[in-house]
Amino acid sequence: MEDVSREYYLAHAGLKSTAELQPIYARHAEALGPDALAMAVEDFAAGGDGDARRSARLILEWQVETHAARLVAPSEEREIAWESTAMVRLSDGSMVPYQRAGIEIANSTDRGERLALDAARASLVERELAPMRRDRLQQEKSFVESLHVAGDYIATFEAVSGVDLKALAAECSAFLKDTEAMWSDWLPPAVKRSLGVPVRELTRADALALFRAREFDRYFPADEMEPAVRRQVREMGIDPDAAGRVRFDVGERDGKRARAFCAPVRVPEEVYLVLRPHGGQTDWSTLLHELGHALHFAYTRADYPFEYRWVGDNSVTESYAMLFDHLMQTPGWLVRYSGLSRQDAGAYLRTAALEELHYLRRYCAKLLYEVELYGDRVSWDALPDLYVETLSSATTFRYQRADAFIDVDPRFYAARYLRAWQLGAVLADALVERFDQDWYRNPNAGPWIVGELFAEGQRELASELSQRVAGRGLGFDAVRRALERLVG
């Protein structure tokens, strides 16, 4: 895991031109061979209780994920190669690289141009990328089911992850219903102000343009980003460098990714936070998100076994990342650390609330759709229509059939995000209760976060963690209340 993680870090930070993973897998063939997988399946099936049971589940989850990932690696490489060379051809003969299409659509202020580009992109995807992706999803599904850990793909995911997908899907349906009125109140004025398109004609391309943050970017300058965030973390009593275990890689370099990312190379001893500060709302929010991950890994107990430090329920690490990135929705934090004044904050927070509710509704719909995709009730040929129907009705924006197999998070990662939203909101409430509204600058809050949360790695499920620190299970209640406070 260290070798793989280091390889990704070097490649994405521009320190190596490509990630060479095959030699690493070859070197560690025994850890990831068929015998290791069979042993993990056997250990898990043997039952047991307490920590032994927990470890067996975590090891099996890791083995299944890694084997599945290696199995589909050739297909994935083909798709990546396609994505980096494919060109979208418009009717006037002009061409746009496939990878630029999303950005061009979001940036386009001419609606006709935006829709034409999205139509051309969708038809290219439908012809070439969608069939490859559909094959990959099917390949992975049959591999996982062939292990006979549980009845089918969904039951296997639930057994090895400890996540109750069906219960979560029911919560998502309820959340969509409960926030329907809020959504239909909030969306039209924003659309009228920024796009001037009738609500019933909105498409996914319009959503990209609507949520392209620009208006408030000047309050989030590039050169103040890292110092401001470091100051805040120190004020709450956490060393942002974790005594040298978090390494900030901020230099300009060819081949370095534009978006900040965190690479835990050795947990907790060596964690990279890689960024290329360009400023703006999204950049600040991404840095906070990745810093939440980095601090989590760097403050994980060094004496914990591999499976508590490296694997487990990613809803937990995502919730810490969200706890940090949601500081961008906290009025006191914005006034203290960004360039926003209290007067400007109101308008900014209303925009943030709309965006937050949009992402929540989109992710709820994605999960509902993905549960059908991996279930066996709907045929694969009928999925594109179901995708359009599910996503469009949740978000108001009309989706394209072409994206039904592209817009899918592997192995239900959407469920991890949704639970992270839930846990993040519970944790924020718990912090306010213990350390007051401005917990983010309370010198007692940091040590509590480190001791009660970060140190545990991902030993617990998000739901167990919520019970331990807040005395209640996960749900969308806290999420909804936080949303209402934003516009309050």
Ligand SMILES: [Zn+2]
């Ligand atoms: Zn994350």
